[in-house]
Amino acid sequence: MSEQLGETLDRLRAVDTAERIGRGKKASDERIAEEFAASGAAFVACGGNTSALETTYYTAMRTLLDCIVPNREGKPILQEGGVYHGCWLESTGTINVELLSRFLPSVAQATFEQFADLQRTDGLIPYKITADGAVFKQIQLVTPPARSVWTHAELHGGDERFLRKMYQALSRYDDWLATYRNTRGTGCVEAFCAFDTGHDLSPRFWHTPDTPYGNDPARCDPQSPLLPFLAPDLTASVYCSRKYLARMARSLGDDAAAAAWEAKAEQSSRCLIEHCFDETDGFFYDVDRHGRFVRIQSDVLLRVLASEVGDDAFFASSLRRYVLNTRKFFAKYPFASIAMDDPRFDPHSTYNSWAGPSNFLTLLRAPRAFELHGRHVELTWATQSIVSAVSRMTRFGQTLSPWTGEEGFTEAYSPAAICALDYVERLSGVLPTPEGELWFTALLPNAADHGAVLAESVGYRRDVDGSRFEFVHGASGGEIYRDGALLYRVPAGVRVVTDRAGELRSIVGMGVAPAEGSFEHGGTTYPIRVEGNETLRFDRDARAFASEGGPGVVPPGWE
Numbered sequence: 001m002s003e004q005l006g007e008t009l010d011r012l013r014a015v016d017t018a019e020r021i022g023r024g025k026k027a028s029d030e031r032i033a034e035e036f037a038a039s040g041a042a043f044v045a046c047g048g049n050t051s052a053l054e055t056t057y058y059t060a061m062r063t064l065l066d067c068i069v070p071n072r073e074g075k076p077i078l079q080e081g082g083v084y085h086g087c088w089l090e091s092t093g094t095i096n097v098e099l100l101s102r103f104l105p106s107v108a109q110a111t112f113e114q115f116a117d118l119q120r121t122d123g124l125i126p127y128k129i130t131a132d133g134a135v136f137k138q139i140q141l142v143t144p145p146a147r148s149v150w151t152h153a154e155l156h157g158g159d160e161r162f163l164r165k166m167y168q169a170l171s172r173y174d175d176w177l178a179t180y181r182n183t184r185g186t187g188c189v190e191a192f193c194a195f196d197t198g199h200d201l202s203p204r205f206w207h208t209p210d211t212p213y214g215n216d217p218a219r220c221d222p223q224s225p226l227l228p229f230l231a232p233d234l235t236a237s238v239y240c241s242r243k244y245l246a247r248m249a250r251s252l253g254d255d256a257a258a259a260a261w262e263a264k265a266e267q268s269s270r271c272l273i274e275h276c277f278d279e280t281d282g283f284f285y286d287v288d289r290h291g292r293f294v295r296i297q298s299d300v301l302l303r304v305l306a307s308e309v310g311d312d313a314f315f316a317s318s319l320r321r322y323v324l325n326t327r328k329f330f331a332k333y334p335f336a337s338i339a340m341d342d343p344r345f346d347p348h349s350t351y352n353s354w355a356g357p358s359n360f361l362t363l364l365r366a367p368r369a370f371e372l373h374g375r376h377v378e379l380t381w382a383t384q385s386i387v388s389a390v391s392r393m394t395r396f397g398q399t400l401s402p403w404t405g406e407e408g409f410t411e412a413y414s415p416a417a418i419c420a421l422d423y424v425e426r427l428s429g430v431l432p433t434p435e436g437e438l439w440f441t442a443l444l445p446n447a448a449d450h451g452a453v454l455a456e457s458v459g460y461r462r463d464v465d466g467s468r469f470e471f472v473h474g475a476s477g478g479e480i481y482r483d484g485a486l487l488y489r490v491p492a493g494v495r496v497v498t499d500r501a502g503e504l505r506s507i508v509g510m511g512v513a514p515a516e517g518s519f520e521h522g523g524t525t526y527p528i529r530v531e532g533n534e535t536l537r538f539d540r541d542a543r544a545f546a547s548e549g550g551p552g553v554v555p556p557g558w559e
Contacts, residue, residue, distance in 0.1 A: 004457050005479060008046045008472045012459030015042040020058040024065040028076060032068055032104065036061050039103050040463025043424055045445070047456030047474075053391040053424070053445055054455075060420035063396050064100075067414040068107055075110040077129075081417075082398065082410030083352075086130035087111060090198045093129075094143035095364045096415055099422050101152040102432055108152050109162060115145075116169035123172035124217065137215045138195045139181070142233060143365060144240035144307055146170050150247055154434035158251070167248040170241065174264075177238060180218040184289075187271030189234035191286065192220040197233055198361075202337070202354040203344040204286065204296045224289070232276040232284035233300045236307035239268035243308070272309065282314075282321055297328065297339035298354070299362050305369035312551060315373040319554040324378060326558055331402030333389050334382045335362050340402070349399035349408025357399040357408060360415040367426060376495065376510055377532040377553050380443060383427045387445045390420045391454055405449070429460035430471050432500070438464060440480055440488075440496040442473045443510055464500050477517060491517025494530060507536045507545070512553055 017037040024033065045054040067081040078100060079085070080092050087093055093115050101108035115125050118134035125145075126134035149166045153159060181190045191197055192212040194205035208229075213221040220228045246261035276284050278293060284304050286294035301322055305315060322328045327341045337354045338345045349357035363386055370379035389405030396416040399408035407416070424445075425431045431439040445454040457474035470481040473492065480488040482502045490496050493515035495508040509515050509530035519526045526545060530536050534550035 002474070002476075004047060004474060005472045008044060008457045008459045008474075009470065009479075009481075011044045011046060012042060012461055012470055012472060015044060015461070017042050017058075017061075021061045021065070024062075026065075026069075028068070028070050029065045032065055032076060032107065033061075035104050035106060038463070040461050040468055041103055041421075041425070042459075042461040043429065044459040045455035046458070048453040052454070053387065056391055056393060056420055057424055060396065060417040061103075063412050063417040064104075064414060066412055067417070068104075071110075071114060075114075076104075076107045077114060078107055078111045078414060081396075081412045081414040084410075084413075086128045086135075087114070088140060088198075089115060089125060089127050089145070090140045090142040091361050091364075091415060094145050094148040095361065096418055098143070098148035098151050099364060099418050101155055102425075103421060105152070105156050109159075112149055112152065112166060113162070116165055119169050119172065123176035125169065125173045125176075127217075136217055138193060138211055138217055139177070139234075140195055140198050141177075141189075141237050142198055142303060142361075144237045144244065145173070146241035146244035146248065147308075150244045151434045154436075155432065160252070163248055164252055167245065167252060170245060174238065174242065174245070181234070183220065183228060184230065186230055186275050187267060188230040188232075188275050188287075189238050190220070190228040191231035191234060192217070192228050197231060199298070199354045200352050202296075202298060203342070204294060204298050204300070204354075226288045226290075226294075228289060229294065230275050230287040232272060232286065233303040233307075235268060235272045235276065236284075236304040236309050239265050239272060239309065240307040242268060269309065272304075282317055296344070297322070297342060299329065299335060299337045299359075302329070302335060302362060302366055302369065306365040308368070308372060312373045315369065315375065316551065316554055319375065319378060320557055324381075324554060324556045326556060330382075330556055331358060333358055333385050333400050333402050333405040335366065336402045337362065347402050349397075349401045349406070351409050352398065353409070356402065358402045359399050360413065360419050363419050364415055364422065367422075374533055374535075374551050375554070376508055377512060380427065380510060381556070383423050384446050386419070387423050387427055388449050388452075388454070390423065391445070391452075392449070393420070396420075425460065428458050428473075430462040430469050432462065432464055436500055437505065438462070438469065438498045438500060438502065440469075440471050440490070440498070441510060442478050442490050442492050442494050442496070444473070444475065444492075467502065469502060487521075489518070489520035491515055491519065491528065494528075504538045504540075506538060506548075509534045509550070512555075 018033045021033045043057045067079045068076045071077045097108040097111045127140035128135040153163050193209045213219040242265035246258040249257035324330045328339045329335045338356050346356040393407050395411035397407035398410050398413045459472040462469045477491045493511040497506045509532045516529045519528050532553040535548040536545040
């Protein structure tokens with residue numbers, strides 16, 4: 001071990017996470033800080049010309065204490081934060097806690113369950129829960145709720161009581177959507193207003209109301225010249241939830257129900273493509289009441305992709321044409337919420353806007369789409385830019401300037417704080433997955449802003465199933481420890497994938513250039529060379545690596 005990595009490991013082992021978080025303002029904060037510490041999560045950044053990223057990491061944890069408030073039953077519930085007083089289904093109740101579950105599982109589960117507890121008798125789930133109770137004014141649906149629930153359950157070993165409760169609630173919710181949000185009989189889910197999708201101030205909804213007719217989520221304004229829209233993001237969310245409801249049903253022993261959900265999911269997929277997909281553009285659009293595409297290219301595409309729509313070839317095409325196109329969504333600090341070549345694009349981030357600025361909710365949703373299709377390298381280009389911006393954050397705002405990375409509207413916004421934790425862990429740390437894997441990623445945060453060096457070496461720690469994993473790495477590689485004993489020596493630029501016990505499964509190339517070097521394991525040194533997005537599978541019996549290939553790397557585009 002180099003002297004620098006030795007110092008990094010010493011610093012990592014000295015971290016008291018609860019102490020770094022500090023004292024909270026509420027009596028319940030101490031227990032939340034202890035749960036953060038129980039995850040083992042700790043991060044150190046050494047040797048850079050700024051300590052900002054390490055400071056931001058623990059400040060994010062501290063900010064989340066302020067965003068977690070006990071409900072009337074004393075259970076800790078995640079709040080949106082900032083000017084948003086409550087818990088929103090589109091974000092706090094889905095993607096936020098889907099990711100926070102890796103750090104605070106009790107908060108995630110309590111937040112999920114409150115939506116089932118407050119469900120209406122007709123099946124509608126509240127779009128928002130505040131201190132005054134449940135609110136049902138609109139649907140505000142984006143991330144598939146069933147996917148978030150399943151991810152949490154799988155990550156923590158499967159709680160049958162919890163899974164059955166949420167399965168029943170989400171099944172009834174699906175019935176409500178099918179009954180009241182398919183007025184045109186297309187099989188697509190309809191948007192009756194802007195707030196149904198959380199797309200505040202988006203040109204997508206110009207000249208339409210913010211809320212449903214009479215603030216009734218089952219009614220669309222009959223005098224609207226445009227509504228209802230066939231909404232691709234709402235339809236994709238239901239498609240994905242139906243896939244995961246099938247998994248839940250099968251897990252609960254109901255194979256017939258699982259088959260029925262799979263058939264419903266397939267129907268949603270067909271309706272989405274038939275009505276909302278433009279083959280020439282390769283893009284998903286709303287369809288207005290006159291059958292016309294609403295030709296505004298927005299982050300709806302990323303929402304649909306994050307709902308697991310499309311095969312590998314379609315995702316690669318979407319990367320080339322849109323997601324990694326610097327005329328479209330791949331801003332310096334991605335991802336813009338409206339295509340940048342649209343004259344309606346507005347980059348200003350000082351107010352709640354989905355008309356241009358990069359929003360942290362998009363950043364939380366995006367990794368699922370990239371990783372599902374093996375596009376790990378391409379995701380790091382966004383991750384690196386955002387980690388650089390995060391290192392400069394002091395308020396944890398809702399938006400970022402797509403030009404400068406400066407944080408924008410509001411403060412103490414929980415998606416921003418969760419993004420800081422998630423992106424550091426995804427880029428340079430130890431990440432547990434719901435598939436029973438641990439990801440050790442040997443990438444350093446790079447100097448994206450004015451040559452600032454965020455770290456010359458980093459250390460990350462995680463406690464998993466009673467074992468402590470420590471990972472320290474720098475520019476030339478790193479070392480992975482389990483319960484204090486050296487487990488692996490790894491070259492830089494790779495992701496080492498193990499099971500939850502730390503047993504080796506594979507190595508993934510994480511850079512544009514091939515990663516080359518020595519991988520040491522069990523007293524044997526293996527020379528490896530792995531291309532970007534390539535997977536080398538480890539055969540335990542043969543004690544050798546074999547390539548499973550990879551999709552290659554899609555570069556950013558300019559046209």
